[in-house]
Amino acid sequence: MLTEISPEVIDHLLSNQYFGRMACSADNQVLIAPMMFCFDGRYIYGITREGTKLQMLRKNPNVAFEIDDMVSPGVWCSIVIQGEFEELQGEKREYAVYLLRDRRVPIFANETVGHLGENHHDDPKFITAVVYRIHIKIKTGRCYQQEFEFRPSLDTT
Structure with a gap:
């Protein structure tokens, strides 16, 4: 049976997860990408x-x-959020860096990344993290739990 999830349960699930997917679009192209995240409520x-x-x-x-x-396969929940991306600078970025301190920027084997507060513009193999947040406009969620029907065996042998 499919059921709607309350806003409180949605917030609980968001607070206890660290991996999600973000979809974006521009120039008639659509992209969905995995992301490590943090939710502050x-x-x-x-x-x-x-x-x-x-x-x-x-x-x-x-x-x-x-x-x-x-x-x-018979028990799952899914949360979908519609929102707006904002690249962060200054104090907002510092707050986000604090929240994200255990998350990592994805890098290739020949690249290096520093701590989230570092910048090394002179080294092309050094990756500078871009920190952002999503302003939540709409959040919805659903859970599914398969209903099991007991059927006694008709075999009388």
């Missing part, structure tokens, strides 16, 4: 690096964000 915070996703987000800040909590 008001915003979804994330880190990324320069690339296609960030270029698209800067052109069109409207996003969808989704997490799943799957216990088994």
Whole structure:
């Protein structure tokens, strides 16, 4: 049976997860990308690096964000958020860096990344983290729990 999830349960699930997917679009292209995140009760915070996703987000800040909590094929919950991307600077960035202190920027084997507060513009193999948040406009959630029907065996042998 499919059921709607209350806002309180949605917030609880967001607070206890760290991995989700963000969808964005620009120039007639759509992208869905995995992301490590943190939820502070008001915003979804994330880190990324320069690339296609960030270029698209800067052109069109409207996003969808989704997490799943799957216990088994017959028991799962899904949260979908519609929101707006905001790249962070200054005190807002510092607050997000604090929340995201255990998250990592994805890098390739020949690259290095420093702590979230560092910048090394002179080294092309050094990745500088871009810190952002998603302003939540709409959040919805559903849970599914398969109903089991007991059917006694008719075999009388």
